[in-house]
Amino acid sequence: xxxxxxxxxxxxxxxxxxxxxxxxxxxxxxxxxxxxxxxxxxxxxxxxxxxxxxxxxxxxxxxxxxxxxxxxxxxxxxxxxxxxxxxxxxxxxxxxxxxxxxxxxxxxxxxxxxxxxxxxxxxxxxxxxxxxxxxxxxxxxxxxxxxxxxxxxxxxxxxxxxxxxxxxxxxxxxxxxxxxxxxxxxxxxxxxxxxxxxxxxxxxxxxxxxxxxxxxxxxxxxxxxxxxxxxxxxxxxxxxxxxxxxxxxxxxxxxxxxxxxxxxxxxxxxxxxxxxxxxxxxxxxxxxxxxxxxxxxxxxxxxxxxxxxxxxxxxxxxxxxxxxxxxxxxxxxxxxxxxxxxxxxxxxxxxxxxxxxxxxxxxxxxxxxxxxxxxxxxxxxxxxxxxxxxxxxxxxxxxxxxxxxxxxxxxxxxxxxxxxxxxxxxxxxxxxxxxxxxxxxxxxxxxxxxxxxxxxxxxxxxxxxxxxxxxxxxxxxxxxxxxxxxxxxxxxxxxxxxxxxxxxxxxxxxxxxxxxxxxxxxxxxxxxxxxxxxxxxxxxxxxxxxxxxxxxxxxxxxxxxxxxxxxxxxxxxxxxxxxxxxxxxxxxxxxxxxxxxxxxxxxxxxxxxxxxxxxxxxxxxxxxxxxxxxxxxxxxxxxxxxxxxxxxxxxxxx
Numbered sequence: 001x002x003x004x005x006x007x008x009x010x011x012x013x014x015x016x017x018x019x020x021x022x023x024x025x026x027x028x029x030x031x032x033x034x035x036x037x038x039x040x041x042x043x044x045x046x047x048x049x050x051x052x053x054x055x056x057x058x059x060x061x062x063x064x065x066x067x068x069x070x071x072x073x074x075x076x077x078x079x080x081x082x083x084x085x086x087x088x089x090x091x092x093x094x095x096x097x098x099x100x101x102x103x104x105x106x107x108x109x110x111x112x113x114x115x116x117x118x119x120x121x122x123x124x125x126x127x128x129x130x131x132x133x134x135x136x137x138x139x140x141x142x143x144x145x146x147x148x149x150x151x152x153x154x155x156x157x158x159x160x161x162x163x164x165x166x167x168x169x170x171x172x173x174x175x176x177x178x179x180x181x182x183x184x185x186x187x188x189x190x191x192x193x194x195x196x197x198x199x200x201x202x203x204x205x206x207x208x209x210x211x212x213x214x215x216x217x218x219x220x221x222x223x224x225x226x227x228x229x230x231x232x233x234x235x236x237x238x239x240x241x242x243x244x245x246x247x248x249x250x251x252x253x254x255x256x257x258x259x260x261x262x263x264x265x266x267x268x269x270x271x272x273x274x275x276x277x278x279x280x281x282x283x284x285x286x287x288x289x290x291x292x293x294x295x296x297x298x299x300x301x302x303x304x305x306x307x308x309x310x311x312x313x314x315x316x317x318x319x320x321x322x323x324x325x326x327x328x329x330x331x332x333x334x335x336x337x338x339x340x341x342x343x344x345x346x347x348x349x350x351x352x353x354x355x356x357x358x359x360x361x362x363x364x365x366x367x368x369x370x371x372x373x374x375x376x377x378x379x380x381x382x383x384x385x386x387x388x389x390x391x392x393x394x395x396x397x398x399x400x401x402x403x404x405x406x407x408x409x410x411x412x413x414x415x416x417x418x419x420x421x422x423x424x425x426x427x428x429x430x431x432x433x434x435x436x437x438x439x440x441x442x443x444x445x446x447x448x449x450x451x452x453x454x455x456x457x458x459x460x461x462x463x464x465x466x467x468x469x470x471x472x473x474x475x476x477x478x479x480x481x482x483x484x485x486x487x488x489x490x491x492x493x494x495x496x497x498x499x500x501x502x503x504x505x506x507x508x509x510x511x512x513x514x515x516x517x518x519x520x521x522x523x524x525x526x527x528x529x530x531x532x533x534x535x536x537x538x539x540x541x542x543x544x545x546x547x548x549x550x551x552x553x554x555x556x557x558x559x560x561x562x563x564x565x566x567x568x569x570x571x572x573x574x575x576x577x578x579x580x581x582x583x584x585x586x587x588x589x590x591x592x593x594x595x596x597x598x599x600x601x602x603x604x605x606x607x608x609x610x611x612x613x614x615x616x617x618x619x620x621x622x623x624x625x626x627x628x629x630x631x632x633x634x635x636x637x638x639x640x641x642x643x644x645x646x647x648x649x650x651x652x653x654x
Contacts, residue, residue, distance in 0.1 A: 003399040003435045010433035020429035021297040040430040048446040062293045067259040082469035089259035092266050092285040093166035097127050100304045100329030107331050109156045110354040114337030115203040115234035131253035133164035140227045144169030149193035153177050153202050153336040157231040161197045169258035173268040176313035180634030181217035187270045190280045192224040200236030205338035262286030263475045269418045280478035283421050291422045291472035292324035299428040304329025309351050310360025311335045316610045317418045344369050358385045363393040364611050370400040388413045392532040395436035415514045420472045440510040449506045454494050461505050466498040503530045520615040522551045537589045543572035546605040550619040564596035574601030604641040618645050
């Protein structure tokens with residue numbers, strides 16, 4: 001199928017207002033608020049102009065239980081420092097366990113793992129497990145404000161431990177079990193946990209991975225720990241740890257949750273740690289609750305009885321988004337193991353087995369399926385929506401989803417981040433799907449593109465900014481008592497305006513393309529391009545498996561040096577013919593100014609554990625920075641992938 005950027009591949013059905021959750025919300029607004037908003041543009045405009053009206057409507061529509069006395073929705077329309085739902089008292093875990101009225105006998109968690117047998121937890125079993133875990137944590141001395149950390153795979157115990165922590169008003173944080181000790185201590189050391197919940201190992205495809213030594217090192221590096229709890233995952237056990245199963249079995253269920261203020265810390269998420277020390281981003285109970293209710297129902301079209309499957313480690317905000325499927329009564333699929341074992345159809349088969357109605361598929365995974373010729377025609381899939389995030393998806397990926405899943409399935413590509421624990425731009429059932437393009441702005445998110453002077457730009461690249469408060473902006477950064485780091489991170493360049501750090505092009509209809517991180521933008525002779533545009537050209541060429549591009553600026557103001565690193569498919573050499581092909585394609589498709597000065601073959605492109613290319617760490621290493629100052633190898637999918645870049649930097653400085 002030939003496809004071009006902007007081609008319409010899916011349109012909302014005629015009955016979308018009757019069949020979708022966002023349609024139900026519009027009907028509710030008409031009957032309860034006398035608002036006639038019939039399309040996305042009108043709804044979005046109202047959602048960012050009347051912040052009190054929109055977010056109070058989200059509160060009422062989803063029947064959030066308030067145990068306090070609210071004095072305002074938004075005390076003052078300022079950033080940073082906005083105060084939401086002052087006087088309200090609530091608890092995220094209460095609403096997750098309520099599950100929008102899900103029955104005890106329905107399945108809440110479909111657990112699929114390569115480390116142990118598959119299992120399902122009903123809503124009744126989940127509620128009981130969380131109540132017992134909350135009591136067990138209380139018996140270990142955990143109370144409101146204490147930190148509980150998880151060094152865990154994506155499994156039901158991680159979900160239960162998180163919800164039990166939240167139920168007590170304590171603060172949760174988790175790291176993927178793949179992280180090495182330095183990366184974990186760099187993160188958890190900032191928040192000083194009192195309890196660490198761990199697994200002693202896991203199976204990744206055909207490989208058994210024992211993490212006993214890593215747990216020992218992590219425990220030794222966290223002096224505030226009072227208890228280590230072992231979930232006894234698969235065949236692995238942690239010496240000297242409290243048994244999770246025994247603790248829950250002996251605990252009397254604690255059938256209550258602690259009401260907390262709207263901005264009471266719920267979870268600490270960490271930035272990737274690939275450009276410096278990971279930032280400890282604090283998200284509150286209320287912000288995550290209202291944002292995820294809005295996002296999951298009105299954008300992803302999730303509802304009670306649906307099932308969401310989205311492969312993620314416990315270190316990524318998508319894990320938190322997955323768990324929040326429970327808020328709308330959807331079952332969730334926890335997936336642990338090699339996402340491509342025994343082949344690329346494994347995740348699609350899990351979607352079939354679990355009856356997933358929303359399937360998360362990263363752009364890299366979609367393109368890998370396309371390249372491998374994966375055929376889904378033999379599967380009986382219930383998928384209505386495919387969600388994709390983490391990096392831009394080329395038009396060919398949009399076309400592949402349409403070809404494989406048919407015209408009734410909507411592709412919802414979005415972009416957001418850990419900083420807001422949600423999406424800023426994405427699709428919803430009211431918007432068409434256009435190849436290579438994100439359909440529009442997320443509801444309640446006043447997002448735009450700014451030029452260097454702080455003026456909005458349309459049809460050309462600019463800084464992605466948010467110009468009005470949203471509830472899921474961080475409560476703060478851990479340890480940043482005077483909020484100076486928060487201001488420097490998000491508000492320094494454009495005072496009073498959130499700068500997200502992405503480079504984006506908005507069109508007049510609100511559709512957009514995220515072209516990469518703004519601090520990795522390729523600026524050659526005043527012509528600026530995002531790295532995503534570069535990769536789309538390079539990685540569609542025969543023989544190219546992966547690529548990474550960096551621009552080393554000239555301090556004297558010249559063009560600097562543009563270096564393209566490529567990983568080739570088996571049997572393909574980075575010879576003069578391939579280099580000429582690459583340069584010709586980039587000259588024709590992008591601009592003569594973006595023809596690379598050098599093309600270098602590497603075994604692998606450095607990526608973090610969520611699959612993002614490490615453009616900035618590589619750039620800083622090539623500029624002479626000490627490698628361990630800019631990136632922790634423990635945070636990399638392949639720690640050895642940095643070696644060629646370190647060697648290249650050493651050669652340049654010799």
